[in-house]
Amino acid sequence: MGELLGTTVELQVTNVAHGGVSVARLDGRVVFVADSLPGETVLARISSDDHQSFWRAETVEVLEESPHRRLHVWKAAALDRDPDRRAGGAEFGHIDLPWQRELKRQVLVDSLQRFARLENHPALEVQVEAVEGDDAANGLGWRTRVSLHVDDDGFVGPYAARSHRVVTVDALPLATQAVEYASPLDERLLGTDRVDVVSDGRRGARVVVGSAPAGKPIVERVGEREFRLDELGFWQVHHGAARTLTEAVQQQVLPELFDPSAANLDLYGGVGLLAAALIDRFTPDVRIESVESDASATANAEFNLRDAANASAATARVDRYLGQLQRDASTAERQALARASVIIDPPRAGAGKLVVASLIDLHPAQVVYVACDPVAFSRDLAQFSAGGYELRSLRAFDLFPHTHHVEAIGVLTPR
Incomplete structure (x- = not known):
């Protein structure tokens, strides 16, 4: 070795x-x-x-x-830079945009076959869909949030690919114009190791050095609805992603299985984006609880869903929240959960065995799984399948052009 x-x-x-x-x-x-x-x-x-x-x-x-x-869309990540100095974050930037989506499709299908053991399933015909406007822009100018790093000498930049080395760059082509303009790429900053540049797409961009002041909000808009969140709180990075996911969930959820009075759940709910999608799709009277471990996000979710009388937000780890439901739910509450539609939008590691096992036990009428990692999604899907659920539909979206990331939304129901 x-x-x-x-x-x-x-x-x-x-x-x-x-x-x-x-x-x-x-x-x-x-x-x-x-x-x-x-x-x-x-x-x-x-x-x-x-x-x-x-x-x-x-x-x-x-x-x-x-x-x-193709010529790399980011000179700082191109082959003529030494590999140790190539900027990370655009690992597919040398590939024709439609072929990037084909490669992402291949990875998703391979994951479904290998880990979820799907063979001859309609889901394997999935195509990776572009966000509106990305083809015209060649997949550039979509990032509304950028995290930059600062080395010991105060130089600002992204990490080199697959490392924690800061490299200097003179452009951020995946960022929106406002974010790129505001990024302090030509400055030296001492006394911090991180700089975030954040835009809500309407008021330019904010530069946040180090940790954000507690409770400082920004407002994002999706359709007619506004969402309050902390400036460094989680939000979809692509300027069109929140709208794309909202519309996809609204289109894919099975209306014949949706019961507005059931104990509907939005797990890993963040600031309430997908709970709001169901409320706006069906009725303001939808009963739904958003569950999120970050207390600030939960507070914002409660504010963002304030127009829905039967919506609530709980601060809890999802595995513990579901475990408590399993232990404490009455017969009537279990019946309400069995009629429920559950959205899960877990982090990149997936929902995991405990969460999936709890959902199988609670037996909701449908699970809408929003996945940002095909392997983790496929492993969770295998467990759902072993527990009596089947994949009813699948769509995939290219929310991160010029990177390898792909988003998928699958709907699962009991067999």
């Missing part, structure tokens, strides 16, 4: 892998190759060879290029 580290090798790239890299083999060993494309022959520098089952490498030259390769 270690004898190949830093050496340059020729690799035949065969297929895409989850995480924004492609796959090659060297002496029978899997090599995950950054900045490459399936079908290419590349020279790549081995950056990690200490893992028993795989190595990692960074492309330094393309010998035979894919027809889907």
Whole structure:
């Protein structure tokens, strides 16, 4: 181990892998190759060879290029920069935009087949849909939030790809114009290690050095509804993502199974975006509780849902909240939960075994799963399937152009 580290090798790239890299083999060993494309022959520098089952490498030259390769949209992340200095956060920026979506589709379908054991299922025909306006903009100018880092000498920039090294850049092409303009890329900041630049799309952008003052709000708008949140609180990064997800949930939820008087839930509910989607889709009288572990987000959710008399917000970890329901729910409450529609929008690690097991036990009429990681989603889906649920519909969205990330929404019902 270690004898190949830093050496340059020729690799035949065969297929895409989850995480924004492609796959090659060297002496029978899997090599995950950054900045490459399936079908290419590349020279790549081995950056990690200490893992028993795989190595990692960074492309330094393309010998035979894919027809889907394009000039990188971000000069700071392009091949002519040394791999150690390439900016992270645009790992698909060298790929034609429609082909990025095809690669994301392949990763999603492969995950569903390998981890959820789906075969010959209609969901495998899923396509990754673009957000309105992204094709015309070549997938640029969508980030309304950027987190930058500050090194020990005060230089500001993103991390280099797959590292915690700060690299300096002179542009942020994935950011909105307001965010890019406000970002202190040419300044030196001492006494902090982080800078956030945040825009709600209407009033320019705010620069937040270090931690945000407690309780400082911004307002986001989705359709006719406004949402209050803390300026560093969670919100979808793409300027069109909140609207896209709202409309997708409203379209995919099965109306014949939706009961406004049931004990409906919005788990990992944040500031109430998807709870509001159901309220606006059906009736202001919908009974629904948003559950979120962050107390500030919960307070904002309660404020944002104040026009719905039967909506509430609870501050709790989702696994503990569901565990308490399992222990304490009366017969009537369990019946209300069995009629319920449940939205889950977990973090990248997925809902996990405890949460899925609790939902299976509580047996809601439908689960609308909003997933930001295809592997975690597929693993949770396998557990749902073993517990008697089936995937009724699936859509996928390209909410993060020029990155490997893909968002999926699946609806599950009892068999």
